Amino acid sequence: xxxxxxxxxxxxxxxxxxxxxxxxxxxxxxxxxxxxxxxxxxxxxxxxxxxxxxxxxxxxxxxxxxxxxxxxxxxxxxxxxxxxxxxxxxxxxxxxxxxxxxxxxxxxxxxxxxxxxxxxxxxxxxxxxxxxxxxxxxxxxxxxxxxxxxxxxxxxxxxxxxxxxxxxxxxxxxxxxxxxxxxxxxxxxxxxxxxxxxxxxxxxxxxxxxxxxxxxxxxxxxxxxxxxxxxxxxxxxxxxxxxxxxxxxxxxxxxxxxxxxxxxxxxxxxxxxxxxxxxxxxxxxxxxxxxxxxxxxxxxxxxxxxxxxxxxxxxxxxxxxxxxxxxxxxxxxxxxxxxxxxxxxxxxxxx
Amino acid sequence: xxxxxxxxxxxxxxxxxxxxxxxxxxxxxxxxxxxxxxxxxxxxxxxxxxxxxxxxxxxxxxxxxxxxxxxxxxxxxxxxxxxxxxxxxxxxxxxxxxxxxxxxxxxxxxxxxxxxxxxxxxxxxxxxxxxxxxxxxxxxxxxxxxxxxxxxxxxxxxxxxxxxxxxxxxxxxxxxxxxxxxxxxxxxxxxxxxxxxxxxxxxxxxxxxxxxxxxxxxxxxxxxxxxxxxxxxxxxxxxxxxxxxxxxxxxxxxxxxxxxxxxxxxxxxxxxxxxxxxxxxxxxxxxxxxxxxxxxxxxxxxxxxxxxxxxxxxxxxxxxxxxxxxxxxxxxxxxxxxxxxxxxxxxxxxx
DNA sequence: CCCTGCGTTGTTAGCGCTAACATAATAAAG
DNA sequence: CTTTATTATGTTAGCGCTAACAACGCAGGG
Numbered sequence: 088x089x090x091x092x093x094x095x096x097x098x099x100x101x102x103x104x105x106x107x108x109x110x111x112x113x114x115x116x117x118x119x120x121x122x123x124x125x126x127x128x129x130x131x132x133x134x135x136x137x138x139x140x141x142x143x144x145x146x147x148x149x150x151x152x153x154x155x156x157x158x159x160x161x162x163x164x165x166x167x168x169x170x171x172x173x174x175x176x177x178x179x180x181x182x183x184x185x186x187x188x189x190x191x192x193x194x195x196x197x198x199x200x201x202x203x204x205x206x207x208x209x210x211x212x213x214x215x216x217x218x219x220x221x222x223x224x225x226x227x228x229x230x231x232x233x234x235x236x237x238x239x240x241x242x243x244x245x246x247x248x249x250x251x252x253x254x255x256x257x258x259x260x261x262x263x264x265x266x267x268x269x270x271x272x273x274x275x276x277x278x279x280x281x282x283x284x285x286x287x288x289x290x291x292x293x294x295x296x297x298x299x300x301x302x303x304x305x306x307x308x309x310x311x312x313x314x315x316x317x318x319x320x321x322x323x324x325x326x327x328x329x330x331x332x333x334x335x336x337x338x339x340x341x342x343x344x345x346x347x348x349x350x351x352x353x354x355x356x357x358x359x360x361x362x363x364x365x366x367x368x369x370x371x372x373x374x375x376x377x378x379x380x381x382x383x384x385x386x387x388x389x390x391x392x393x394x395x396x397x398x399x400x401x402x403x404x405x406x407x408x409x410x411x412x413x414x415x416x417x418x419x420x421x422x423x424x425x426x427x428x429x430x431x432x433x434x435x436x437x438x
Numbered sequence: 439x440x441x442x443x444x445x446x447x448x449x450x451x452x453x454x455x456x457x458x459x460x461x462x463x464x465x466x467x468x469x470x471x472x473x474x475x476x477x478x479x480x481x482x483x484x485x486x487x488x489x490x491x492x493x494x495x496x497x498x499x500x501x502x503x504x505x506x507x508x509x510x511x512x513x514x515x516x517x518x519x520x521x522x523x524x525x526x527x528x529x530x531x532x533x534x535x536x537x538x539x540x541x542x543x544x545x546x547x548x549x550x551x552x553x554x555x556x557x558x559x560x561x562x563x564x565x566x567x568x569x570x571x572x573x574x575x576x577x578x579x580x581x582x583x584x585x586x587x588x589x590x591x592x593x594x595x596x597x598x599x600x601x602x603x604x605x606x607x608x609x610x611x612x613x614x615x616x617x618x619x620x621x622x623x624x625x626x627x628x629x630x631x632x633x634x635x636x637x638x639x640x641x642x643x644x645x646x647x648x649x650x651x652x653x654x655x656x657x658x659x660x661x662x663x664x665x666x667x668x669x670x671x672x673x674x675x676x677x678x679x680x681x682x683x684x685x686x687x688x689x690x691x692x693x694x695x696x697x698x699x700x701x702x703x704x705x706x707x708x709x710x711x712x713x714x715x716x717x718x719x720x721x722x723x724x725x726x727x728x729x730x731x732x733x734x735x736x737x738x739x740x741x742x743x744x745x746x747x748x749x750x751x752x753x754x755x756x757x758x759x760x761x762x763x764x765x766x767x768x769x770x771x772x773x774x775x776x777x778x779x780x781x782x783x784x785x786x787x788x789x
Numbered sequence: 790c791c792c793t794g795c796g797t798t799g800t801t802a803g804c805g806c807t808a809a810c811a812t813a814a815t816a817a818a819g
Numbered sequence: 820c821t822t823t824a825t826t827a828t829g830t831t832a833g834c835g836c837t838a839a840c841a842a843c844g845c846a847g848g849g
Contacts, residue, residue, distance in 0.1 A: 104567075106805055117829050122807060132827065149567040153507035154805035157834050162504075172533050178524045185523065185550045194564070197548045199536045213545070216455075216500040325734035350731070357736040380701070383676035385708040457835055468799050473837060483797065505835035508804050792849080800841070807834085816825070 105146040113142040125150065156218065165406065166214035167223045168198040168207055170290065174322075175349075175378055176395050177225070180247060183399025184223065191407070193220065200225075202290050208233040215240055221406040227251045227258070228291040243409035245402040249292060250421045257409075259401045259420040263292045266391045266424045267299025270345045270373045273389070275307050277432045279343035279371045283314040285330045285355065286347035287322035293347050296375060300345050314338060322347070327354020328361070335362075343371030343432070349378040352388055356431065371432040386430035394422045456497040464493040476501065507569065516757065517565035518574045519549040519558055521641065525673075526700075526729055527746050528576070531598060534750025535574065542758070544571065551576075553641050559584040566591055572757040578602045578609070579642040594760040596753040600643060601772045608760075610752045610771040614643045617742045617775045618650025621696045621724050624740070626658050628783045630694035630722045634665040636681045636706065637698035638673035644698050647726060651696050665689060673698070678705020679712070686713075694722030694783070700729040703739055707782065722783040737781035745773045 111118040116135055124131040124139040131139070142148070156162045167184060169177040185195065196219065198210035208230045214222065215236055221243045229237065237244050237255040244256040249263060274282045284300050286293050297315070304310035316334040320326060327346055331354070335341050346352035352374030356366060364370045366386055374381060377392035401420055408415050462469040467486055475482040475490040482490070493499070507513045518535060520528040536546065547570065549561035559581045565573065566587055572594045580588065588595050588606040595607040600614060625633045635651050637644050648666070655661035667685040671677060678697055682705070686692050697703035703725030707717060715721045717737055725732060728743035752771055759766050 107807095108805080118805090119807070119830085120828060123828090126807090130827080135828085149563065151508070151805050152568055153504045153513075154834090155807075156504035157502070157508050157836085158805075158807040160807095160834075172523075172536065173526070173529045175524070178529055182523050182550070195548065197546065199533070212500065217503055323734070324731035328734055353731065354734050357734055360736040380675040380704065383674070383679055383705055383708055385711040458837095459835080469835090470800085470837070471798060474798090477837090481797080486798085502835050505804090506837075508806085509835075509837040511804075511837095790849100793847090795846080796844090798841105798843080801839090802837105803839105804837085805834105807832105809831090809833105811830070812828080814825100814827075816823100818823075819821085 104151075105148045107148070107150065109146055110139065110142045110148050113146065114138040160218060162218050162220055163192045163194055164196045164217065164219045165193050165221050165223065165403075166196045166198070166211075166217075166219040168200055168210050168214070169225050170200050170202040170207075172199050176248070176376055176393075179395035180399035180402075183396040184403055187400045187403030187407075202288065204228060204230045204233070208236075211236050218242075220410060221245070223247055223402050223406070225249075226291055227254065243406050243414075245405055247398050247402050249295075250419055254419060257402075257405050257415070257418045257420075259398050259405065259422065261393060261422050261424050262299075263295035264299035264302070266375065266393070267296030267301075267345070268303045269299075269424065269426050270296075270375065270391050271300040271303030272306075273426045273428060274343045274345060274371055274373060274432060275303065275309065277343075277367075277371055277428075277434050279432075279434065280309065281311075281314065281338065281340045281342045282309065282371075283316060283331075283334050283338070283341050283344040284347070285327065285334065285344050285351050286315075286317040287320055287326055287330070287351060289317055289319055296347055314341065317347075322350050324350050324354040324357070327351030328358035329354075331355040331358045332362075342369070344373075346372065346374050349374035349376050349381055349388070349390055352390065352431075353380065353384065356384060356386075356388060367431050367434045371434060373426075373432055377427050381427070382429065384431075389429045389432040390427050392425045392427045394424075397422050455502075456499045458499070458501065460497055461490065461493045461499050464497065465489040511569060513569050513571055514543045514545055515547050515568060515570045516544050516572050516574065516754075517547045517549070517562075517568075517570040519551055519561050519565070520576050521551050521553040521558075523550050527599070527727055527744075530746035531750035531753075534747040535754055538751045538754030538758075553639065555579060555581045555584070559587075562587055569593075571761060572596070574598055574753050574757070576600075577642060578605065580606075594757050594765075596756055598749050598753050600646075601770055605770060608753075608756050608766070608769045608771075610749050610756065610773065612744060612773050612775050613650075614646035615650035615653070617726065617744070618647030618652075618696070619654045620650075620775065620777050621647075621726065621742050622651040622654030623658075624777045624779060625694045625696060625722055625724060625783060626654065626660065628694075628718075628722055628779075628785050630783075630785065631660065632662075632665065632689065632691045632693045633660065633722075634667060634682075634685050634689070634692050634695040635698070636678065636685065636695050636702050637666075637668040638671055638677055638681070638702060640668055640670055647698055665692065668698075673701050675701050675705040675708070678702030679709035680705075682706040682709045683713075693720070695724075697723065697725045700725035700727050700732055700739070700741055703741065703782075704731065704735065707735060707737075707739060718782050718785045722785060724777075724783055728778050732778070733780065735782075740780045740783040741778050743776045743778045745775075748773050 107118045107121050111121045121139050124136050171177050200207035211233050223245045226249050227246055246258045249260040316330045352372050355372050359366050374390040377390035381388040381390045405415050458469045458472050462472045472490050475487050522528050551558035562584050574596045577600050578597055597605055597609045600611040667681045703723050706723050710717050725741040728741035732739040732741045756766050
């Protein structure tokens, strides 16, 4: 025996990291005071606060978030579930979310549902079991079980990318239907008469854009289902070329195409270049989302601009407001869209 | 007094979710047996296991990961820190990581360092305080403090995207220097003689590609610093066009360009089309990474193919192996690269 | 019959933190 | 100068889970 009275009955599990008790001992206060000094500094006198801050620095103390979560039943984790990590649409929004959280205490827990509602449900179940302080999910097409979980979640929930009349809680996005309709209307206004639709993956938002496009065609008495070319395959530039080629073989009179996203539109442009079809005079092309490359292409490509970054930023703002106790008055935020008419649909006047 | 003997001295904080004790009570066993049945099913007899599984299903029990983490000082969280979420390179790798984790118990904690080593250090400090079961970080250019944290981390660490002789622990990637050199050598071999370099953002990997390119030029006696055009601005298609225009104004004899990435290369192609310069006969273009669009462009674009998806998958495999107690023999995995020669550098024979 | 070994289950004592309540010190009010 | 409100700090008792050890039953060996 060493004569020492401390009883190391069990070796410290935490790898010897300093705990709040170490900080408290060094600062000569109780642990709860340290806890308060770190979470609500104004609740602790300046004298003690300084002593505690010094002790924290001396010991290089970092609070254990698991212990904190367990004791308080709260976390600083914002759960985010998106359908894709590679799709620019979501990576832009994600970047905005991270940017919006900059400096604050919130952390992100990111899930990738891969466009599967079942996977989304599974992820939400896991996320919710960890008591997130808020949730961001894409769209409004959850499974019934997921919808119920979200409705019963005792934290703010923001659905992003879309707007619909029946949000779970809050919503930031725009109308894909109207976006599709506007693109169709633009092509009609530019004088094109045999306008096709090219779509890939066909997730709910894609389908709404397609429906909007179809509506525009119907309104103009130009709707023809044979001009619709879609595939469940995920989108790519090459696919845009293939689908356009297929469609033109089937319908040689095709004189314009609304591509469900910009990758497809870029592929369509290359396909026209390959086939010696002049854009926009012989053939018009419009994309969707207005990625940066659309304005840099030659010819520049028409697209429907969407504010993906703004959606992420606003979602974070709304969550912040809720957590600060000032829930926003407007639960649904429609950030709209704008048809960016460029060279690819600027047909010279004819007939 | 109601006469009831239960003492609700404090209302249950957890919102009434079932705990492991509820499951244990329902299955008629002790809590530790439930804990074991869920974590190491083989340590519990089949009879009890079935009863416990039934109770779990009946109560819809989900373990509290915070309590588990606190009690065991372990988590199932894989920390991933990447410099960008929008750069295709990292989103492809990230997708692979998520795909590789599919079905398993591991979850991802994702950090975005935005190409800042200081931010990376901050994120690593946070992540490590949560006892991740493993870490994936990009590259080998950490701050000294971050490097030390990684070396002292008591979990597997995989550095991705690059290979270098002094990894913290494990490493999966390829040599950016050699990739840049190969691209330069290819342009020389195709007969181009005044070859420029266009680069953006200039992160460490970009710089290594540039250095490799410069080496190729030096080896051929063709190095000319005036043919290098770089900017700290982040990369875009439009930027590729602007940089090429600038460079051609300065050096009208330029006859090819190695673009540090594919976005820039696409912008360079559009710039040539706008200026009526024929690619590849008058001007050669090579990109880097070989994104999907490169093979779909017109003309198809030469690039250096890198296995971004494979890097993510292998990183996860290595981590899995370590956690299973079979650390891989080879700590450094070089997945290489391949110059994909396409039309944009296929110059017709001349002089 | 005891001993040893092994597999299964339970008991106890925390992990590091914070909620709730208790208390002390100080200020404001009468 | 007491009463009441207010602020600053401390005490106690967990949050839900798991590590460590204890205990039990049962096999085989001596």
